[in-house]
Amino acid sequence: MTYRTRFAPSPTGPLHLGHAYSALLAYDRARLHGGEFLLRIEDTDTQRCKPEWETLIYEDLHWLGLEWETPVRRQSEHLEDYDRVLDQLAARGLIYPCSCTRGDIRAALSAPQEGAPLVGPDGIVYPGTCRGRDLDSRKPGDALRLNMRKAVEAIGNTSNCGFIENGPDHTGTHQLDAETLISGTGDVVLGRKEIETVSYLLAAVWDDAAQGITEVVRGVDLYEATFVQVLLQALLDLPTPTYFHHLLIRDEDGKRLAKRHDSKAIRLFRQDGASPEDIRRMVGL
Numbered sequence: 001m002t003y004r005t006r007f008a009p010s011p012t013g014p015l016h017l018g019h020a021y022s023a024l025l026a027y028d029r030a031r032l033h034g035g036e037f038l039l040r041i042e043d044t045d046t047q048r049c050k051p052e053w054e055t056l057i058y059e060d061l062h063w064l065g066l067e068w069e070t071p072v073r074r075q076s077e078h079l080e081d082y083d084r085v086l087d088q089l090a091a092r093g094l095i096y097p098c099s100c101t102r103g104d105i106r107a108a109l110s111a112p113q114e115g116a117p118l119v120g121p122d123g124i125v126y127p128g129t130c131r132g133r134d135l136d137s138r139k140p141g142d143a144l145r146l147n148m149r150k151a152v153e154a155i156g157n158t159s160n161c162g163f164i165e166n167g168p169d170h171t172g173t174h175q176l177d178a179e180t181l182i183s184g185t186g187d188v189v190l191g192r193k194e195i196e197t198v199s200y201l202l203a204a205v206w207d208d209a210a211q212g213i214t215e216v217v218r219g220v221d222l223y224e225a226t227f228v229q230v231l232l233q234a235l236l237d238l239p240t241p242t243y244f245h246h247l248l249i250r251d252e253d254g255k256r257l258a259k260r261h262d263s264k265a266i267r268l269f270r271q272d273g274a275s276p277e278d279i280r281r282m283v284g285l
């Protein structure tokens with residue numbers, strides 16, 4: 001099978017050194033394996049994604065010396081696909097509508113007997129307030145949550161499901177664990193159908209399969225999310241790629257770079273006369 005990987009940024013701000021590292025590493029691994037590097041634009045969040053950021057992504061990556069197949073897959077052009085997947089999960093009774101706000105969730109968890117809220121890869125573990133609702137009770141704007149217990153039951157034996165990690169941390173084979181998924185991750189949000197938003201958890205799984213990705217290269221901050229994504233692959237009968245979660249580029253204070261770290265934007269290094277080789281050196285490649 002030909003090696004295929006991708007870089008999948010969301011156009012919500014300028015790419016910074018952390019993105020440069022991720023993209024260059026994926027590109028280098030594709031070359032190393034005589035395979036392909038693809039670019040995918042993850043632009044389902046219509047509030048935060050802007051065309052000017054997308055244009056800048058293409059400019060920055062070309063400047064870094066990367067090449068990719070066009071047209072590029074843009075998630076905003078595939079919303080019906082994600083909708084169909086949600087319908088499929090709904091037909092199997094695996095998702096339910098949820099109208100809880102963050103405040104509702106915090107309030108439900110602040111009952112004295114609850115202790116500190118548990119935080120999973122998708123944020124605070126949902127206390128299950130809406131779990132009993134059926135889909136007919138769905139109101140505009142409701143989130144659609146995966147019933148994790150039912151999802152785990154639907155795939156049968158979780159120990160048959162797992163993935164191979166090729167990155168520097170957690171290297172090796174990992175199996176899903178039913179109890180960790182149910183109590184440590186909980187009922188993650190997969191979409192909000194009426195307003196056509198899908199969670200990146202689901203969209204990325206669908207797209208990785210659609211694009212024939214054999215290895216996902218991305219930051220180690222998404223390592224925990226991989227367990228949910230592998231579960232979704234099993235539920236949807238999609239192949240599981242291998243994963244390479246790389247270490248994160250940090251700022252001077254040791255904090256991971258975020259989009260607001262404009263000072264580390266590739267665009268600014270370009271304007272200051274840095275070369276692509278300088279960027280490679282800065283990120284340790």
Ligand code: GLU
Binds near residue numbers: 009200204217218222
């Ligand atoms: N779009 C995600 C991000 O920009 C990346 C998701 C992935 O690589 O699977 O963080």
